[in-house]
Amino acid sequence: MTGQAVLAAAGGVTGGEQITFWILAPLALMGAIGTVWARNAVHSALWLVLTMLCLGVFYVLQSGPFIGMVQIIVYTGAIMMLFLFVLMLVGRDASDSLIETLRGQRIAAILLGLGFGALVATGLWRALGQADAVGLEQANANGNVQGIAALLFTRYVFAFEITSALLITAAVGAMVLAHVERRRQDRMDQVATMKARFRPGNYPGPKPGPGVYATSSSVATPARLPDGGLTERSVPQILPQRELSEEDKALKGTEK
Amino acid sequence: MDLKLPDIDYAALAPILVLFGASLVGVLVEAFIPRKRRHLTQLVLGLLALTGALVAVVLNAQDRVVTAGGAVAVDGPTLFLQGAIVVLAGMALMLIGERSVQRGGAFVAHAAVTVGSPEDQRQAADEGGATEVYPLTLFAVSGMLLFVAANDLLTMFIALEAFSLPLYLLCALARRRRLLSQESALKYFLLGSYASAFFLFGMALVYGFTVGAGGTGSGGGVDFGTIRTAVTDSAASEVLLFAGLALLSIGLLFKIAAAPFHVWTPDVYQGAPTPITGFMAACTKVAAFGGLLRVLHVAFSGASWDFTPVLGAIAVLTMLVGAILAVTQTDIKRLLAYSSVANAGYLLVGALVLSKDGLSSTMFYLVAYGFTVLAAFGVVTLVRDADGEATHLSRWAGLGRRSPLYAGLFTFLLLAFAGIPLTSGFTSKFAVFGAALDAGQSWLVIAGVLTSMILAFPYLRVVVMMWLSEPGESTPTVSLPGGLTAAALMIGVVATLVLGVAPAPLLDLANGAAEFVR
Numbered sequence: 196m197t198g199q200a201v202l203a204a205a206g207g208v209t210g211g212e213q214i215t216f217w218i219l220a221p222l223a224l225m226g227a228i229g230t231v232w233a234r235n236a237v238h239s240a241l242w243l244v245l246t247m248l249c250l251g252v253f254y255v256l257q258s259g260p261f262i263g264m265v266q267i268i269v270y271t272g273a274i275m276m277l278f279l280f281v282l283m284l285v286g287r288d289a290s291d292s293l294i295e296t297l298r299g300q301r302i303a304a305i306l307l308g309l310g311f312g313a314l315v316a317t318g319l320w321r322a323l324g325q326a327d328a329v330g331l332e333q334a335n336a337n338g339n340v341q342g343i344a345a346l347l348f349t350r351y352v353f354a355f356e357i358t359s360a361l362l363i364t365a366a367v368g369a370m371v372l373a374h375v376e377r378r379r380q381d382r383m384d385q386v387a388t389m390k391a392r393f394r395p396g397n398y399p400g401p402k403p404g405p406g407v408y409a410t411s412s413s414v415a416t417p418a419r420l421p422d423g424g425l426t427e428r429s430v431p432q433i434l435p436q437r438e439l440s441e442e443d444k445a446l447k448g449t450e451k
Numbered sequence: 452m453d454l455k456l457p458d459i460d461y462a463a464l465a466p467i468l469v470l471f472g473a474s475l476v477g478v479l480v481e482a483f484i485p486r487k488r489r490h491l492t493q494l495v496l497g498l499l500a501l502t503g504a505l506v507a508v509v510l511n512a513q514d515r516v517v518t519a520g521g522a523v524a525v526d527g528p529t530l531f532l533q534g535a536i537v538v539l540a541g542m543a544l545m546l547i548g549e550r551s552v553q554r555g556g557a558f559v560a561h562a563a564v565t566v567g568s569p570e571d572q573r574q575a576a577d578e579g580g581a582t583e584v585y586p587l588t589l590f591a592v593s594g595m596l597l598f599v600a601a602n603d604l605l606t607m608f609i610a611l612e613a614f615s616l617p618l619y620l621l622c623a624l625a626r627r628r629r630l631l632s633q634e635s636a637l638k639y640f641l642l643g644s645y646a647s648a649f650f651l652f653g654m655a656l657v658y659g660f661t662v663g664a665g666g667t668g669s670g671g672g673v674d675f676g677t678i679r680t681a682v683t684d685s686a687a688s689e690v691l692l693f694a695g696l697a698l699l700s701i702g703l704l705f706k707i708a709a710a711p712f713h714v715w716t717p718d719v720y721q722g723a724p725t726p727i728t729g730f731m732a733a734c735t736k737v738a739a740f741g742g743l744l745r746v747l748h749v750a751f752s753g754a755s756w757d758f759t760p761v762l763g764a765i766a767v768l769t770m771l772v773g774a775i776l777a778v779t780q781t782d783i784k785r786l787l788a789y790s791s792v793a794n795a796g797y798l799l800v801g802a803l804v805l806s807k808d809g810l811s812s813t814m815f816y817l818v819a820y821g822f823t824v825l826a827a828f829g830v831v832t833l834v835r836d837a838d839g840e841a842t843h844l845s846r847w848a849g850l851g852r853r854s855p856l857y858a859g860l861f862t863f864l865l866l867a868f869a870g871i872p873l874t875s876g877f878t879s880k881f882a883v884f885g886a887a888l889d890a891g892q893s894w895l896v897i898a899g900v901l902t903s904m905i906l907a908f909p910y911l912r913v914v915v916m917m918w919l920s921e922p923g924e925s926t927p928t929v930s931l932p933g934g935l936t937a938a939a940l941m942i943g944v945v946a947t948l949v950l951g952v953a954p955a956p957l958l959d960l961a962n963g964a965a966e967f968v969r
Contacts, residue, residue: 315694318694321690322659323659323691329662330662348456350520350674351520351522351605353520353522354522354606357471357610357613360471360613363478363590364616367478367481367586367620368619368620371583371624372563372620374563375564
């Protein structure tokens with residue numbers, strides 16, 4: 196454990212660490228910019244995964260293997276994948292409007308953002324340019340995970356307990372904002388379901404499968420009814436119906 | 452390695468734990484009690500829990516301890532502010548629980564139903580509001596109690612999140628004008644997370660600054676004691692200290708709605724359900740200022756020469772922005788929002804005076820303002836027409852003829868906001884400005900007095916409108932308040948009057964409490 200914990204020698208920056216940093220830092224930055232820039236929400240999420248992976252490696256490099264692994268497993272692995280699932284379920288075609296409601300807002304935001312970034316970066320450069328890291332060995336003296344556990348269960352035990360309030364609030368909030376309760380009178384029993392099924396205007400039989408043509412057998416191609424027309428019932432509602440050319444639709448001489 | 456759990460003084464933490472436990476019970480009530488009985492159960496549970504917390508605060512009155520491994524400080528300011536938050540939250544809970552003014556209360560029954568759909572119209576007309584608001588409110592209150600007691604930045608950050616998250620949710624649950632409400636919640640959430648990120652960033656820089664303080668080779672810390680030592684003798688570059696403090700302050704100033712971090716305030720105050728607006732205006736302000744006071748007094752007092760000019764400039768800007776923009780408002784909730792921005796400025800004047808007087812006068816101001824603002828929003832919930840609350844100012848014209856009692860009460864509250872003598876607004880402004888003058892911050896006092904004069908104009912305009920205009924066709928009626936709103940309203944008005952006429956007991960209490968444990 197200790198061998199692994201002291202990946203970075205305290206006090207100095209080793210060559211390997213420097214090389215890794217200079218390779219991954221631009222990637223992390225690119226991921227962050229891509230997250231904001233990408234039009235498609237799924238692409239945005241994937242860019243964010245890139246940034247988080249790079250950050251995870253940084254943590255490991257800085258002798259925090261536990262936090263690095265947690266970053267990769269929990270954030271990148273679990274949370275972002277959950278996020279992607281939700282995006283896919285909700286539908287990813289929700290396009291954002293690109294109309295600026297405040298004129299010049301984007302330019303101003305970019306300028307101020309760059310200014311702020313430059314300010315913080317130069318400040319930190321001046322403050323930390325020559326500083327050496329101290330206390331890393333003491334912090335990892337009993338191993339990295341043990342060090343974190345010792346802090347969590349002694350000094351920050353109350354803060355640690357209070358995070359449970361956060362989690363419960365989040366769960367309650369998700370239920371309040373997203374859950375639609377069906378009223379009892381809206382629930383249909385068996386008799387009502389059957390009546391609705393055989394009501395005039397409703398076709399009680401199963402839906403036809405998609406059409407099979409010489410040129411296409413996609414699930415998006417509508418099937419043909421006995422009278423030669425196409426039926427929309429054969430295609431799932433969420434799919435755009437495949438357009439068939441006249442040639443596709445023309446009868447292929449089977450009437451002879 | 453053997454770990455030794457820190458000693459935890461459960462009695463000192465009792466107010467927080469009582470409310471936290473009650474909110475957990477509230478969540479269980481949602482799961483197991485039939486819908487019809489939930490509202491009453493939750494309301495009674497909430498009021499009982501707040502009473503219990505208040506009793507615990509009173510029992511702790513002599514406590515001056517740092518507990519839970521140094522994470523929580525229970526001292527005079529903590530207990531005073533905790534008591535204030537609990538009392539004000541009790542009033543807010545009465546407004547939240549009111550169901551006779553509007554059928555079903557101020558909250559939507561099912562927030563996920565599409566806005567404007569037939570189903571939505573049905574639920575707006577006759578379904579009881581969501582009762583999850585009670586546990587969420589209690590979660591927020593327990594977070595606030597921890598926030599004013601937090602003795603290191605990490606605990607403070609978690610408390611900040613613990614009381615913000617329920618507030619974001621509560622903002623989205625208005626029964627009427629739901630799109631406005633959802634928009635306000637989203638804005639509050641996004642900007643709030645952004646401010647929290649600044650807070651975290653600042654915390655990292657301050658941590659960097661503390662490393663190496665008090666002898667070389669020692670690791671740093673984010674508890675206020677370590678920071679206080681580091682401010683005087685850290686070898687690290689001061690850029691870290693100033694940048695860290697600046698970023699920390701952004702997180703805190705966002706919550707107290709100081710300019711230029713106030714832009715969320717009018718939109719959120721307008722969109723949120725009115726009882727929640729009152730809750731935020733009173734309790735969040737007390738909690739956020741409690742945190743800021745502790746950070747400035749305990750952790751960074753050594754750097755006061757450096758931060759006073761900057762925060763002073765922010766205070767002046769806040770007062771100016773709040774006062775001037777309040778003049779242009781046409782919606783009563785937005786007007787009160789800008790007035791709350793301006794009041795944040797006056798409070799900052801007090802918070803920047805790092806003396807006992809400054810501390811006690813700021814705490815007094817917080818309590819006085821909380822009572823007044825809650826009562827004011829209580830009146831706003833009563834002035835309504837068929838579409839819900841009539842908040843446009845033009846609709847308030849002639850209200851004095853329609854219902855002299857409520858117009859009279861509201862006039863009194865507005866006069867208190869304006870700082871007319873014999874109201875709590877006057878005594879609290881007097882105390883804060885007096886403390887600032889004693890500390891030699893006369894430029895802040897001059898700005899404060901000037902902006903108070905500007906700010907009196909919008910208040911008096913509303914008063915003139917209510918009394919000197921003829922009621923028109925569109926003047927809404929004032930609903931008869933139910934017992935709960937009436938009680939909250941009365942508590943607020945009486946407190947505003949009493950603190951204006953006989954402020955001495957509370958001032959003495961604040962004076963006696965005005966000492967942080969270090």
